[in-house]
Amino acid sequence: MRKQEQELDWRVGGPQGSGVDTAAGIFARACAIGGLYLFGRREYFSNIKGRHSYYDVRVSHRVVTSHRDTVDLLTTFEAESLIRHALAVVPSGAIIYNANDADVALDRIVFLDSRLREDLTTYLAERDLPPTTAGLLEDAHRRNVLTYAVPYAEISSALAEKLGIPKATASRTLNTVAVAISTALLDYDPQYLVKALEKIFSGRERIINMNIEAVNLAYQFVHAEFDTHEFGFRLTPEKTSERRLLINGHQAVAMGKLAGGMSFQSYYPISPATDESVFLEAHPTFPSRTEGRGLTVVVQTEDELSALAMASGAALTGARSATATSGPGFSLMAEGLGWAGMNEVPVVITLYQRGGPSTGMPTRSEQGDLLFAIFGGHGESPRIVIASGDLMEAFYDAAQAFNYAERYQMPVIHLVDKAMTSMMQVVPVFDLESIKLDRGERYTPTSDQDNGRSPRFAITESGISPRPFLGQPGGKYWMTGVEHTEYGRVTEDPVIREQMMEKRARKLELALREIPPEEKIRIYGYPGSPFTIMSWGSNKGGILDALERLHEDGITARLIQVRLLWPFPVDVIQPQLEQADPLVVVESNYSGQFAALLRQNTGRAADYLVVKYSGRPMSGQALYQAFKAIHKGTSPSRVVLRNPYE
Amino acid sequence: MRKQEQELDWRVGGPQGSGVDTAAGIFARACAIGGLYLFGRREYFSNIKGRHSYYDVRVSHRVVTSHRDTVDLLTTFEAESLIRHALAVVPSGAIIYNANDADVALDRIVFLDSRLREDLTTYLAERDLPPTTAGLLEDAHRRNVLTYAVPYAEISSALAEKLGIPKATASRTLNTVAVAISTALLDYDPQYLVKALEKIFSGRERIINMNIEAVNLAYQFVHAEFDTHEFGFRLTPEKTSERRLLINGHQAVAMGKLAGGMSFQSYYPISPATDESVFLEAHPTFPSRTEGRGLTVVVQTEDELSALAMASGAALTGARSATATSGPGFSLMAEGLGWAGMNEVPVVITLYQRGGPSTGMPTRSEQGDLLFAIFGGHGESPRIVIASGDLMEAFYDAAQAFNYAERYQMPVIHLVDKAMTSMMQVVPVFDLESIKLDRGERYTPTSDQDNGRSPRFAITESGISPRPFLGQPGGKYWMTGVEHTEYGRVTEDPVIREQMMEKRARKLELALREIPPEEKIRIYGYPGSPFTIMSWGSNKGGILDALERLHEDGITARLIQVRLLWPFPVDVIQPQLEQADPLVVVESNYSGQFAALLRQNTGRAADYLVVKYSGRPMSGQALYQAFKAIHKGTSPSRVVLRNPYE
């Protein structure tokens, strides 16, 4: 790690389908097993094979909560990654590249976006360098970046020879070799790599052994060929007795759902939501503290119209039930959302926001669905919208969503995003003890007379009507998306209509009264500071990073993270606004949707709006710069964070 | 007409499918042909046969723009209508009822909502009257309402005898008889009825003659049996040389679309939008001022997903293309809306708002889809949202919508509602001369080389990229809902992404700059008055009525009618706000969606919010009361207009 800062920004890139994920997985696990904290971030194209993807792993001895735009150690094995990322490497950082790629023309990289090619060509031309990898490497030298050429093919050959296996087989360890070159340069004990390999390829002995051999060869190569002292970063393990998990966002949500008692999930495949359902499918049963095992039925439906309908149908039976989707799928759920609101169905929708609108940028991130989640669907239908800021929250919120759904009998939309689902973090093992389930008001028939009917939509002061489960004796009801009476029968009576609209609205008021303040907003940094940053969702990590750096500069600021987005927690937000000066809203979309929502509900406009809409998450670095300028008074009121090299 | 006020509120009610529509149509036409102005309003259940429906026709010598909650002359031929509406009749007004229904118990009316039955029973009990039609008639007498018992069966028999036709056939004139009894009581020349019958049953001589005979018998009956002088209202024709149409909302929109050059419409049946498409289907071709005849292809699709997709596909070819739907259908269009925004497709969506959420109240009115129209669909996708306030506007706006769509190359949502589509009004014939078509920037290839490709999404200062039509030589392009380059190719480049988001957003800014102020807002009443009412859509008529009555009381007020809802015309609205005191927002929904939008965009919250969400439109009367109380300072800040008898 950077000796001064006790941390390292490592990046690996390569074509989709070539195992970059695996490489990052090995590296991250090796770090985590070594007792280190880390923050991982993945960028990839909407493509199966061939296009570029890369992984950032930021490793530290302390908790880290966002990525950086800069790289300390760049690991590549083909030319495109070298070209795309060379400029991101900091002085005294290093680049590992394939010896064969020392002089590849930018023109030869078919999938290089022409805008990027032109920019790089200009950059190099301005420095009298050719538009080739050679030019970039020379530029790196000039910027005091170290470069290490690795003859991957030779290492593969050596491996093939040593193990008596075909070269093609041996070359499948390319990723492992690349990672091992990195860790060798960082002087990291190879045993952690070995443990990581054993975890990843668990059960597949031959593969493990081959990869371990590859690690050995890589270490030998580095020690033989490179002067590792020249490179100033080191990775040193740390002892810990704490039990920690290495997870990403969809795993956090999936586990949260299981902990929250979910037993039914329907979904239609869509990036980046699919992974959650696939994880659930892979864990259909699990132990239970009460009896036997728990079961989740996961159904792949024909579309998202069906997914929400099916989850709603299941929810009527008392099963805690959910669906997970992304923007396009959520658009198709608009009608079903209204039905669930109208029929007071406790169903959870996990919405993995991605770049929009339309098909947009399926594998990039955005916080573009906030106002749609709140106002989506014709007419006025109640819902609760919550947003998690990090993986710990994602877990607990996923569980909590079902409590809200059942207590307030309405759909709950849990907002996460692509950045969060593909984010990787080391977290302490989740505390299941802390999770309580609130099933809301259940209907108990006055007699268990089979032929009794229940006033499913009884008009009450709280707005909540005790709920029977489908199949419950004495609980029979009607239910309809049409305006209805207490017994669920269609009505067009103007008075009943009014009462029902009011009853449904009262539930939102109740939720606003009951939900504790810390579930509504959380305040970080200096609560008393006027310098107020307000944000929601996955920007949290970057902002916390930036707050720390501001603090190092002697600037105090606070983050108000809004977690309950609807009903809008005006009760806890309004009192915070007076002190806010300046009020800076940060979000990952074009128009500033949260800022609009804030003004709509409090009248207060943001003084500064910091946005990013390139489809990539905000780094703590970039936010720090933005806040710094705001603090200095040199910032325009609308700040767009841009990074042309992501 | 009420002698003092030169106007009459006439109501006819009866079971769905029994011809109440026809009755109202005859009456309204008879009035319109007589040179009178009128305002019609229809209320009916979501049902084919048997449930109650009624029609209000307010007739006047001046233009009238809303209904009243009270009735001067109630025409009924069965007990349910008598029961539902007796209380609405004003002192010195009259009730016409079937002699057979003089003593029917409320309990016997199967479709009477139990809430209403209970309320009426209580009302009668408090007055020591029985829960029967007899009780209601007695109450009418006490309230100085005249009642006329008509032996409909006898009149039918007489008719059958006279014409030598079966009684069943003769009884089909029931509606005509009921109307004729009314007009006879009003001393209206039967020739207008005859003309109306000829228009309605045009070409069907036998039916016309039978109905004319029925009219004669009804007039004879009234003159023989009733003292018509006792009833103080009169209907007197007025000469006019102006050419006037009797239309309702869907006809206005359909004609506007034709005038706007539409040649393709797709739709899926849904109340209350279907009527527009049916009207278009019935008029597939029409004369053209340039050559031959014009043609509209109307396609009934399998659902609304398909309807918007098909209209968008057609729009690519240069055909002006639209779809018409209501809330549930619009919910299904959320994804397609984003696609059209992303691909800059000029497509028009006419959204007939109805009671929501979910299936809601299919045949009742609401302004519940405003925020959804603006923020609907995942991600941030441009669109223009306009709302018409009356039938004249509905016509011109329907035409104008295509101009906006093509000029700014984005979907245009034209908001109307159920109240407006079923509203009936006498209007001067539309001025086609005033309609200019703006086709926006067209793409001209530099050469007519077939193999040329066009930069369909060229980044320009205005945001607008010249548009080729599908099939145009030299114009070939790609197009995708994925973020794309100028040539429409998928890209994930962060810089291009930013530029495209900015380009699309610039078009909205351009629209805001270019659209003339009077298309954005219109100000009625006293422009200088601080008492400011702000509203949108079909409430306009009621508010104008109320303004007049306020004026009679010496209270000056102004209406700011917002017609362009998105992009929000903050430029013209903000300057109006300073003077506004109090600021009263009026809308037909629960939450005050426009008020939210206003605050979101200007920071200004409404001082008073006047809403109605029973599914029925606001009357000028009710609004007048509400404004009066606000003016007096006795009003709460949230006012809900309620009428339990609609």
Added chain:
Amino acid sequence: MTVTAQAKSRITAKDYRTEYPIDWCPGCGDYGILNALQQALARLGIPPHKTAIFGGIGCSGKTPYHLNAYGIHTLHGRVLPYATGAKLANPELTVVAISGDGDGLAIGAGHFVNSGRRNVNLTYILHNNEVYGLTKGQAAPTLPLGMKTRSQPEPNIQSQVHSLLLAFASGFTWIGRGYAYNVRQLIDLIQQAITHPGLAYLEVLQPCPTYNDLHTREWFAERVYSLQDEGYDPLVPEDADEAYVEAKTCQYLEKAFEWNERIPTGVFLQNLSVPSFEARIANRTPIYKTLPPARRIIADETGHTATDLSEIFDELAMT
């Protein structure tokens, strides 16, 4: 569906009736279907609270209001997914889904096709009246090309979807056709459809006297006949081999295409060779049989989650 003999004896059609007024038009075929459904459920002895009737949107979709069971009026076109969710979460329920032909074959056609792939043990009744009743008589996907009913200004410009063929192509394992005015047969068909251990498709020819003046009660009366009366055997047994299935298929298709002169009703197909979705789930995860989603015990007495994630934590733990 488990029915005890005792329960059977207790339940009558009256238990399934409600007192509320019905707002279908006089003479509508929907009355007969409702009547048959009430009787069939009663005869099967299913306690009303264990029955969930799902309806689409349309005249037909109002059916659930007239049964004293759990009655869920869903969205236009979506009745099958709602019904599927409920049934899978609580397989003890008897689930009947009801929709119109517009509901099922236009806006709902995607679910129709894909429900066939799942073969969930529920009964789907489609009211074929060839029109969109509740929106005032537009052509439904079942109306043949070129036909013009009273309510249409022009002859139908779209061709017909053949629903029996579609059901077959989609994989429904029980396929039958009833006629709204032959209540006796309909009761029997509904009983069989409910009893069938898989997805049953029952098309009912349902005259709409208000809008459809082509295929009226009179028109049908002289054409409908019962397949079973003529000895047609719809059964594909559990262990049927390929040749058997093929033979049955041909027989099926021949009858499915029959129309105009003579219109077959009755059971066209009863295929026991395809396992239900519930059986497939239970095969993967046997616990489904005893603790399906609706029965999962999710919290202990103190309200704390009953979920134990230790197995997953083991996978993900690094230290």
Added chain:
Amino acid sequence: MTVTAQAKSRITAKDYRTEYPIDWCPGCGDYGILNALQQALARLGIPPHKTAIFGGIGCSGKTPYHLNAYGIHTLHGRVLPYATGAKLANPELTVVAISGDGDGLAIGAGHFVNSGRRNVNLTYILHNNEVYGLTKGQAAPTLPLGMKTRSQPEPNIQSQVHSLLLAFASGFTWIGRGYAYNVRQLIDLIQQAITHPGLAYLEVLQPCPTYNDLHTREWFAERVYSLQDEGYDPLVPEDADEAYVEAKTCQYLEKAFEWNERIPTGVFLQNLSVPSFEARIANRTPIYKTLPPARRIIADETGHTATDLSEIFDELAMT
């Protein structure tokens, strides 16, 4: 589609190619289909600017990017409605719609079925790879029950939809099947499909080497054969009588069901007895032939509307 002999002679497959890199996996069946499509369009002599290729969402849906024609990448499942709108508004266009099997038979199944009812003169090519390629290998509706590809954790729990049968039940008037690696045959099939005056359904067996390790190039190679090579005649002539249609139907179904041992490819059905939607419109309103929606002259030289509403005003005028 009108093609002049002169135009025909000028256009080659090169005119339809683009220079952009393609990001399908190596060995993907999509390449063959793309190649065949470029050649078929060229051979038909259709000028590229008169061609509009619509794609769904999926690996297959990216096809339009690799043709130098108008290329419209639509929404997942909606390719047919978009294509239909364009074709109906401008019948001079040659319209080809392309989608995956998930796109066409899961989320798009409703449009699949209802497009059959319209018989618009366009060509629909469905890439059957039995998986959801672009979302990483989940089962598509074409994957048989119980099969487990490399990418699935468990055997497929849903049954297969039989797409040829579905196309038939839906009313497609031309039905064919090609094989992605038999480009020569595919060119011919696409030409026929485009030339057919109605809605053509061409299913292409498209191996996905990345996710589908069951039905691979090798698996297919020894099974596919050409119907036409064996003398199968798919034609139902314009004036065919009922008996003829019935006989053809049986033949069709027999071949449609054939699978496993031998897999038929080629033209299964070419039904000329059903008029296209365009013909039906023109029949109602003959002006459609000369002034279809895209050609309607809507304004005069001064930009004023060309619409004359006098006929409608006459209906509605009261004074």
